[in-house]
Amino acid sequence: MTNDVKESFTSDAPASPPAPAALAAKVRTLAPSMTRSMQRVAEAVAGDPAGCAALTVTGLAELTGTSEATVVRTARLLGYPGYRDLRLALAGLAAQQQSGRAPAVTADIAVDDPIADVVAKLAHDEQQTLADTAAGLDTVQLGAAVAALSTARRVDIYGVGASGLVAQDLAQKLLRIGLIAHAHSDPHLAVTNAVQLRSGDVAIAITHSGSTGDVIEPLRVAFDHGATTVAITGRPDGPVTQYADHVLTTSTARESELRPAAMSSRTSQLLVVDCLFTCVTQRTYETAAPALAASYEALAHRHSPRTR
Amino acid sequence: MTNDVKESFTSDAPASPPAPAALAAKVRTLAPSMTRSMQRVAEAVAGDPAGCAALTVTGLAELTGTSEATVVRTARLLGYPGYRDLRLALAGLAAQQQSGRAPAVTADIAVDDPIADVVAKLAHDEQQTLADTAAGLDTVQLGAAVAALSTARRVDIYGVGASGLVAQDLAQKLLRIGLIAHAHSDPHLAVTNAVQLRSGDVAIAITHSGSTGDVIEPLRVAFDHGATTVAITGRPDGPVTQYADHVLTTSTARESELRPAAMSSRTSQLLVVDCLFTCVTQRTYETAAPALAASYEALAHRHSPRTR
DNA sequence: CACCCGGCCGAAAGTATCTTTCAGATGTGA
DNA sequence: TCACATCTGAAAGATACTTTCGGCCGGGTG
Numbered sequence: 258m259t260n261d262v263k264e265s266f267t268s269d270a271p272a273s274p275p276a277p278a279a280l281a282a283k284v285r286t287l288a289p290s291m292t293r294s295m296q297r298v299a300e301a302v303a304g305d306p307a308g309c310a311a312l313t314v315t316g317l318a319e320l321t322g323t324s325e326a327t328v329v330r331t332a333r334l335l336g337y338p339g340y341r342d343l344r345l346a347l348a349g350l351a352a353q354q355q356s357g358r359a360p361a362v363t364a365d366i367a368v369d370d371p372i373a374d375v376v377a378k379l380a381h382d383e384q385q386t387l388a389d390t391a392a393g394l395d396t397v398q399l400g401a402a403v404a405a406l407s408t409a410r411r412v413d414i415y416g417v418g419a420s421g422l423v424a425q426d427l428a429q430k431l432l433r434i435g436l437i438a439h440a441h442s443d444p445h446l447a448v449t450n451a452v453q454l455r456s457g458d459v460a461i462a463i464t465h466s467g468s469t470g471d472v473i474e475p476l477r478v479a480f481d482h483g484a485t486t487v488a489i490t491g492r493p494d495g496p497v498t499q500y501a502d503h504v505l506t507t508s509t510a511r512e513s514e515l516r517p518a519a520m521s522s523r524t525s526q527l528l529v530v531d532c533l534f535t536c537v538t539q540r541t542y543e544t545a546a547p548a549l550a551a552s553y554e555a556l557a558h559r560h561s562p563r564t565r
Numbered sequence: 566m567t568n569d570v571k572e573s574f575t576s577d578a579p580a581s582p583p584a585p586a587a588l589a590a591k592v593r594t595l596a597p598s599m600t601r602s603m604q605r606v607a608e609a610v611a612g613d614p615a616g617c618a619a620l621t622v623t624g625l626a627e628l629t630g631t632s633e634a635t636v637v638r639t640a641r642l643l644g645y646p647g648y649r650d651l652r653l654a655l656a657g658l659a660a661q662q663q664s665g666r667a668p669a670v671t672a673d674i675a676v677d678d679p680i681a682d683v684v685a686k687l688a689h690d691e692q693q694t695l696a697d698t699a700a701g702l703d704t705v706q707l708g709a710a711v712a713a714l715s716t717a718r719r720v721d722i723y724g725v726g727a728s729g730l731v732a733q734d735l736a737q738k739l740l741r742i743g744l745i746a747h748a749h750s751d752p753h754l755a756v757t758n759a760v761q762l763r764s765g766d767v768a769i770a771i772t773h774s775g776s777t778g779d780v781i782e783p784l785r786v787a788f789d790h791g792a793t794t795v796a797i798t799g800r801p802d803g804p805v806t807q808y809a810d811h812v813l814t815t816s817t818a819r820e821s822e823l824r825p826a827a828m829s830s831r832t833s834q835l836l837v838v839d840c841l842f843t844c845v846t847q848r849t850y851e852t853a854a855p856a857l858a859a860s861y862e863a864l865a866h867r868h869s870p871r872t873r
Numbered sequence: 874c875a876c877c878c879g880g881c882c883g884a885a886a887g888t889a890t891c892t893t894t895c896a897g898a899t900g901t902g903a
Numbered sequence: 904t905c906a907c908a909t910c911t912g913a914a915a916g917a918t919a920c921t922t923t924c925g926g927c928c929g930g931g932t933g
Contacts (some may be wrong), residue, residue, distance in 0.1 A: 292882085649890085882925105886921105896911105
């Protein structure tokens, strides 16, 4: 190899590893040593990383009124092997900047929020609700409820309105692992069924307000008949807890007109229900696992064969 | 439509903007509809974004033991115009992960996990599901669905099993803001009701698998009768989308024996439902607000006087 | 003032990378 | 088992990136 040093020889560029983020700074540092055209390129790159990342060499050359060669030279000077790598770095930088700003999420949902904001805020709020619920859940109470469920002869679950759906969800799940569970949303039927419960059975009342008469009444009956009673409520001081052996507290997020309490209470209740279900499945794994498998099996043919 | 539709025709890919961050979720959502080779590529991409971003098409093809063509096909399926753009997105993702918080190691739930761990893991997984769903939700489709709902004469919602509860939740909510909505879980009744729908009405099908016949059939009938149809599904390529004017995709978390798919799909579906509800409430605020207030009022007396 | 010299610059050739095509391979249902 | 549809990769084709090379412009110098 002889020594005709061409410009393709990169060893004269600052021997730094491809810069990850501190690109703007690098541009500023190296700007003085750049030629006019290269400065234009560097400026464009530092000014709008995201935009430049979307451009090809030719595109960026045109944008800056220079040539492809100059763009490549600039990329080299900035420490990258070529434009391709500079472009990747720009994409990374853009993504970082993007994720950096996510401010407005904490605000309340307003009537004129764009759709994307609504989605972000709702998701954020529900995440917050989950975190709060998990943090506030009493594992001792949960463990006691799980123990009772694991050996229950029969499980009755009471809930009306939005909580009724949660009750049904729990019932569906428990049925799948072989428990005899039933969700009642009809208060009369709930009470007449509660009479049948006795020691060893479990009754669960789900009410966010903690004071829904239609749910408290059957729980009281179950309690009086000796069943183990559980309350899932957002008001651990509410009337429902009078008749509850174990109380599982759901968290309450701040609500607003566009975000009724039912929304976060449901999220919270469902997490509690999932915890109950999962823990019961753990404790009764020997019987639960085959029961679960069987229920999957039974459902398989309900789907058209499109699955790959 | 005529003859030779080649694979270069990309319009069958989910018409979503190139995902910036929610790529892992997207891979999970789309993985079932991928062929074996493409799954290998997707897996590599989701597993090591940074590493893959450094590879050329050929490199990634070799790494995964496939061909360049397959890599490009995978990129297309994930919603990018080609591999080049996927690569840019990967670089962005890598940068985000790099700068962002730790990957939050989420072990699977084990049979011998203590209760506190189960609670923490469940909460974390559901939070993740929410984030993924929010990131992957197509706001254009959502907006279209909201617009249709806002002016609907009547809304029918189909869902069976766990999705049936979500359907009921949505119906309850819409009823509260004065819409005429009904959730059907009986497939026969659903179809006979669907016949009544016509242009201006809205039919919504909720199915995680995207191939639940009992839900697809009524949606098809509604579609044929000119109603605006919406599908909320985890399989944007499933049969149900054939008859859906608008598709809202729910995210799919990895599942395990102790964490059945029904759990995360429900969380995801509920977020979508909440978004629908909240946005419709925004758009119809004039009539929705008083209706909401009235429903609160009506429920007030169902609660016994607060203790304390 | 004309000339020369050295570095800057871009057009175009050259090369790597990405995309598309097409035919063989593979699996699937009748 | 065969026919059919789908998947797959090799190779051709297109695009984007890199290098070469000669022109241009400025500043010094005889």
